[in-house]
Amino acid sequence: MSHRSFSELTAAVQVLNVSMFPLYVIRGEHNAMIDCAVLAKAGEIEERLSALLGGEGLAMVLLTHSHYDHVGACSILQDKFGFQIIASRRTKDILENDRAVAFIDDLNQKFKALANDRGDSIFTKPREIRAVGENDHIPLSAGRRLEVVETPGHTRCSISFLLRPENILFAGDAAGVVETNGRVKPLFLSSYSQYEASLKKLLGLEAEVLALAHNTAVRGKDRVREFLDASLAETRALKEKIISWLGQTDDLTRIAERILDEEYFSPTLMGPREALMINVTAMVKSIYHEFVKIP
Numbered sequence: 001m002s003h004r005s006f007s008e009l010t011a012a013v014q015v016l017n018v019s020m021f022p023l024y025v026i027r028g029e030h031n032a033m034i035d036c037a038v039l040a041k042a043g044e045i046e047e048r049l050s051a052l053l054g055g056e057g058l059a060m061v062l063l064t065h066s067h068y069d070h071v072g073a074c075s076i077l078q079d080k081f082g083f084q085i086i087a088s089r090r091t092k093d094i095l096e097n098d099r100a101v102a103f104i105d106d107l108n109q110k111f112k113a114l115a116n117d118r119g120d121s122i123f124t125k126p127r128e129i130r131a132v133g134e135n136d137h138i139p140l141s142a143g144r145r146l147e148v149v150e151t152p153g154h155t156r157c158s159i160s161f162l163l164r165p166e167n168i169l170f171a172g173d174a175a176g177v178v179e180t181n182g183r184v185k186p187l188f189l190s191s192y193s194q195y196e197a198s199l200k201k202l203l204g205l206e207a208e209v210l211a212l213a214h215n216t217a218v219r220g221k222d223r224v225r226e227f228l229d230a231s232l233a234e235t236r237a238l239k240e241k242i243i244s245w246l247g248q249t250d251d252l253t254r255i256a257e258r259i260l261d262e263e264y265f266s267p268t269l270m271g272p273r274e275a276l277m278i279n280v281t282a283m284v285k286s287i288y289h290e291f292v293k294i295p
């Protein structure tokens, strides 16, 4: 299968066609990239990015959150391209914490094993991280900027970026994770209620393009709205299902196993089973604490 190494999303935004992990590069006076995918893709990203930039620099990488599959290639790419990192305060704290960095590396090593990557690459602590928050503006070039929108719920550290004036939304996993079959899966790992509120907030932005962190981008204001509506519906449906299972058993791990086996995910996209179980268990716990548990 041969792919072009990058393609155009809009006049201002190009996409590195890394399978499962499209990486968006915003061109301008200061080139910027959203997220860094997994460590296993570092070599491929470096190659495609160099081809795309053609000798220009990469001034910054903006991280939507701290998950291992969004930051994995970050430290290796930072060594090559020397960019500044822009992230939420929580993401910055996590990436500056030794134990968290070791955990992120561990999940990346497991992903590499799944991907038959036997190289000795490791994830190390990234440098030069600048924290941003709600309504902060990041200027990119004359008349073009990114606005920060806090969208917690997928994780506590999740933020989205809205490119102005084009209204292109980079939401990380806050809008849900779309599978290769086009279905969107909810991933409310830190809080169901915050995740639902963040989805509504994203709907209110009326973006022209929704640039998802996995597999695809959605173009056109109407299609973006339809996608986010569908994501919201799937989110509420999963909540109802978990609540009904919690009525049958209080074994949260068994419910998580059942969701993983019956409902979720293609491991090719979602990584090692350990990471999946962490994610699904977190969703069950969130529903339990926010809707079922009697305080």
Ligand SMILES: [Zn+2]
Residues within 6 Å of the ligand: 065, 067, 154, 173
């Ligand atoms: Zn994530």
